[in-house]
Amino acid sequence: MSIVSVTSLQKCYQESVVLRDISFSVEEGEVFGIVGHSGAGKSTLLRCLNGLEGYDSGSVHVMGREVGDLDPAGIRLLRRDMGMIFQTFNLLSSLSVLENVLLPLRLWHVPAAEREARAGELLRLVGLYERRFERVSALSGGQKQRVGIARALALSPKVLLCDEATSALDPGTTISILDLLLDIRTSLGLTIVFVTHQMEAVKRACDRIMLLDGGQIQGTGPTDRFFLAPSEDLRRLVQDEYAQFPGGTNIRLWFPREIARDAVITSMARALDVDFAIVGGKLERYADDVRGFLVINVPDPDRERVLAYLEAKKLYWEVLGNE
Amino acid sequence: MSNLVSALLSFPAGVVDSLMRNQDALFPAFGETLYMVGASTVLSFALGFFLAVVMILSGPKGLNPAPRLYSVLDIVVDLGRSLPFIILIIAIMPFTRLVMGTAIGTTATILPLTVAAAPFAARLIEANFLEVDRGVIEAARSFGATNAQIVFRVLVPEALPAIALNVSVLGIALVGYSAMAGTVGGGGLGDLAYRLGYVGYETDVTLWCVILLVALVTVIQKAGNLIYSRLRPDA
Numbered sequence: 127m128s129i130v131s132v133t134s135l136q137k138c139y140q141e142s143v144v145l146r147d148i149s150f151s152v153e154e155g156e157v158f159g160i161v162g163h164s165g166a167g168k169s170t171l172l173r174c175l176n177g178l179e180g181y182d183s184g185s186v187h188v189m190g191r192e193v194g195d196l197d198p199a200g201i202r203l204l205r206r207d208m209g210m211i212f213q214t215f216n217l218l219s220s221l222s223v224l225e226n227v228l229l230p231l232r233l234w235h236v237p238a239a240e241r242e243a244r245a246g247e248l249l250r251l252v253g254l255y256e257r258r259f260e261r262v263s264a265l266s267g268g269q270k271q272r273v274g275i276a277r278a279l280a281l282s283p284k285v286l287l288c289d290e291a292t293s294a295l296d297p298g299t300t301i302s303i304l305d306l307l308l309d310i311r312t313s314l315g316l317t318i319v320f321v322t323h324q325m326e327a328v329k330r331a332c333d334r335i336m337l338l339d340g341g342q343i344q345g346t347g348p349t350d351r352f353f354l355a356p357s358e359d360l361r362r363l364v365q366d367e368y369a370q371f372p373g374g375t376n377i378r379l380w381f382p383r384e385i386a387r388d389a390v391i392t393s394m395a396r397a398l399d400v401d402f403a404i405v406g407g408k409l410e411r412y413a414d415d416v417r418g419f420l421v422i423n424v425p426d427p428d429r430e431r432v433l434a435y436l437e438a439k440k441l442y443w444e445v446l447g448n449e
Numbered sequence: 450m451s452n453l454v455s456a457l458l459s460f461p462a463g464v465v466d467s468l469m470r471n472q473d474a475l476f477p478a479f480g481e482t483l484y485m486v487g488a489s490t491v492l493s494f495a496l497g498f499f500l501a502v503v504m505i506l507s508g509p510k511g512l513n514p515a516p517r518l519y520s521v522l523d524i525v526v527d528l529g530r531s532l533p534f535i536i537l538i539i540a541i542m543p544f545t546r547l548v549m550g551t552a553i554g555t556t557a558t559i560l561p562l563t564v565a566a567a568p569f570a571a572r573l574i575e576a577n578f579l580e581v582d583r584g585v586i587e588a589a590r591s592f593g594a595t596n597a598q599i600v601f602r603v604l605v606p607e608a609l610p611a612i613a614l615n616v617s618v619l620g621i622a623l624v625g626y627s628a629m630a631g632t633v634g635g636g637g638l639g640d641l642a643y644r645l646g647y648v649g650y651e652t653d654v655t656l657w658c659v660i661l662l663v664a665l666v667t668v669i670q671k672a673g674n675l676i677y678s679r680l681r682p683d684a
């Protein structure tokens with residue numbers, strides 16, 4: 127039984143359809159990415175999951191409850207079980223770090239001793255216990271998001287909704303926040319729905335992703351499969367930094383875990399007797415292990431032979447657009 | 450005029466002398482002004498705060514939109530704000546008499562002052578609530594806050610510095626209103642300046658009234674600024 131399952135969801139604002147025939151499910155304990163361009167409907171979809179947004183037809187089933195059928199009290203109970211973090215953190219500037227984390231506990235009338243203990247524990251988890259009495263305005267973006275995470279976890283939710291949670295942060299801070307999320311996913315058994323347009327965040331954190339464009343699903347599947355054989359849509363999302371080499375054909379070779387990089391390159395060079403240049407490459411971390419790719423530049427006369435070789439060897443590859 | 454000029458010419462002895470001569474009239478009048486302004490600030494703030502909460506709940510982007518209720522309040526508040534105070538005080542005299550037993554005097558004046566300032570207060574506080582970041586409200590909803598909790602645990606604390614500043618704006622407006630009320634039967638410095646200063650040609654009384662009013666306004670403004678800067682988290 128999936129912890130979240132959405133079926134044929136449809137949502138309109140006035141006459142414009144923002145979400146069309148959306149169906150997917152999220153399994154307990156996974157990090158599920160919702161990826162797409164600005165305006166694709168990611169935030170709207172995420173907000174349908176905890177009832178911040180209504181929907182016109184279809185079904186949103188979360189933790190055994192049909193969100194559209196809940197009364198206001200039922201919605202609040204659902205939200206108690208679902209934390210949410212935001213791109214702009216959305217902390218109360220009038221409160222200290224500690225008071226921000228205490229707020230949900232106060233609103234749910236958690237006894238004082240218990241709530242102090244819980245807030246302290248969470249602030250230790252996110253590494254801000256020492257700064258608990260400071261104003262949130264004194265914190266950096268990454269630290270604010272850590273407070274946001276602690277606050278979102280205060281009521282011990284089962285699901286954490288993240289709306290562009292790392293999009294306002296620099297790359298280094300993004301990584302540390304993602305690692306924190308992955309840690310708590312494991313230690314707390316959390317399910318995370320992660321909305322983003324950052325490819326780095328997707329690769330690092332998500333087990334599975336769903337591509338959304340114009341309010342419609344373009345594809346759903348395990349993250350590594352998306353990146354090993356990227357679709358047209360995904361490619362449009364990933365800014366391709368290796369597309370600009372003069373002359374010849376740039377080919378990107380993907381290396382899944384089981385293939386040794388060096389062996390492929392050297393054996394191809396030997397077998398075909400072609401000269402090619404390695405013009406780029408990257409080791410990347412997908413969810414839990416390291417994979418990589420190389421971009422090689424092949425002279426045009428050899429292009430067809432190289433492609434035939436790659437095809438025959440059943441490698442993952444793609445020709446990068448030249449210019 | 451001659452009194453004023455001679456008072457100024459014989460400064461400072463003349464000033465002290467003038468103050469001594471008029472203190473029996475000035476200080477009770479100042480006390481009355483403080484009483485009127487203080488009471489009506491508290492009451493109009495309370496009423497305005499209540500109206501602002503209802504408006505922020507029922508407003509078009511509110512927590513619990515109720516378009517009809519909001520448009521009624523919207524009109525009432527604008528009407529109350531656009532009515533000149535001197536007209537309002539006369540218009541509601543029968544009502545004042547009904548509620549306070551009399552329409553004349555310092556205490557009776559508190560009612561029209563409150564009625565006049567409450568819509569003003571409501572608008573100021575509503576604007577302060579509207580300035581609170583939507584994202585913060587959304588965050589509160591995301592962990593299951595009720596509308597009442599959002600108002601009192603999120604909007605009020607977040608808007609508090611700005612509201613404190615607006616209380617001083619409200620108080621200062623009421624200093625002006627109270628002086629006007631003095632001329633139609635209220636007490637206070639406005640009444641004194643009118644009776645002794647204008648009708649009775651005692652120009653230095655008028656001058657003293659002005660000085661005391663300016664001092665009062667300054668103190669209220671400074672107090673508001675001080676509270677604001679104390680409450681502002683990032684100031």
Ligand SMILES: Nc1ncnc2c1ncn2[C@@H]1O[C@H](COP(=O)(O)OP(=O)(O)OP(=O)(O)O)[C@@H](O)[C@H]1O
Pocket residue numbers: 139144162163164165166167168169170171323
């Ligand atoms: N309150 C609203 N009223 C009308 N249209 C809206 C409203 N909120 C969102 N939309 C529209 O719905 C579409 C999807 O918006 P949404 O915020 O879900 O996109 P998004 O994928 O989260 O984009 P971004 O990456 O910029 O956050 C957009 O075209 C937007 O203009």
Ligand SMILES: [Mg+2]
Pocket residue numbers: 168169170289290
């Ligand atoms: Mg969005």
